[in-house]
Amino acid sequence: MAVTTNTTRPGGRSARVRAAVHRAVEELLAENPAEAVTLPLIATRAGVHPTTVYRRWGSLADLLNDVATSRFSGDIVVPDTGDLREDLERWAIAVATDLADPDVLALMRATLGACPEGGSACVTDRHAQLEAMLERERARGGAAPGVEAAADALLGPLYYRAVFTGQVVEPDWVRGLVRALLT
Amino acid sequence: MAVTTNTTRPGGRSARVRAAVHRAVEELLAENPAEAVTLPLIATRAGVHPTTVYRRWGSLADLLNDVATSRFSGDIVVPDTGDLREDLERWAIAVATDLADPDVLALMRATLGACPEGGSACVTDRHAQLEAMLERERARGGAAPGVEAAADALLGPLYYRAVFTGQVVEPDWVRGLVRALLT
Structure with missing residues (x-):
């Protein structure tokens, strides 16, 4: 396996893009009525090309589904008091x-x-x-x-x-x- | 009060427009993902000018609120069995x-x-x-x-x-x- 130190790390970049897009969705929904939050607007806020967002998530519906799944997973600690x-x-x-x-x-x-x-x-x-x-x-x-x-x-x-x-x-x-x- | 028989009846026309627009919203939402249902599309389906819809409801959010209020009112008969x-x-x-x-x-x-x-x-x-x-x-x-x-x-x-x-x-x-x- 020829790996050079100059190779971009798709996992790393990919994870950064995902985090930026997720954050953009949450911020824009907090600031705007839902109908104003579009994929191009999300891409601009996240600082990525709209094509990147379209290619990765396909539609606004799929993107929102991904953000919600992530936001509503593991965010609440399950108590373990013994009772x-x-x-x-x-x-x-x-x-x-x-x-x-x-x-x-x-x-x-x-x-x-x-x-x-x-x-x-x-x-x-x-x-x-x-x-x-x-x-x-x-x-x-x-x-x-x-x-x-x-x-x-x-x-x-x-x-x-x-x-x-x-x-x-x-x-x-x-x-x-x-x-x-x-x- | 000078009322001629030729006077258009705003109440009558207004009610017809409202019914046509409400029906258009319900039909389009049944056929399409929500993000595809826009005010211009609703106006076209209802056969009214988009300006009429914008002037009367202001936004898609207000229109949906009106349709839902109407759809979820009086649609279910309250039973009265004595028990x-x-x-x-x-x-x-x-x-x-x-x-x-x-x-x-x-x-x-x-x-x-x-x-x-x-x-x-x-x-x-x-x-x-x-x-x-x-x-x-x-x-x-x-x-x-x-x-x-x-x-x-x-x-x-x-x-x-x-x-x-x-x-x-x-x-x-x-x-x-x-x-x-x-x-």
């Missing part, structure tokens, strides 16, 4: 706090608006986190609801309020959701 | 059926994507319908949960699944949500 109720309360309050950020909501709304699979990009990792906490309780020998029932009871109202009603969410209300799920 | 559980089950299954329609979801997603108040356009009438059923139970002397708790428990999971997970919803699952709310 399921405590874990779920801390985690659900962290999710609620994230959803209270207008920039997060702007990215989520734009992703939902642009692509039919956008919703899944926003919640797949949340389901994995929930499953991890429930599974740990079962491994301790405790009883835990199924992940779908838990998602319905916790993520359902949390996302519904964030996206549809805009109600401000209080920690006590979030604890009430956990209580209703576990009793 | 709260039965009413809620029938109504929640009707909401679930509506949300299973891909064209309804396309309109909802586009509205969420285009305008920050889009969520409210999709659910304000649902809250009013829920409140009507709960209020009727109270008027009969029965106990009923508050409308917010009912919305969290029923609309939360229903809209969450429709928008975020795309899971197919079964009537038995919907009845389970009502049971969990009322016990």
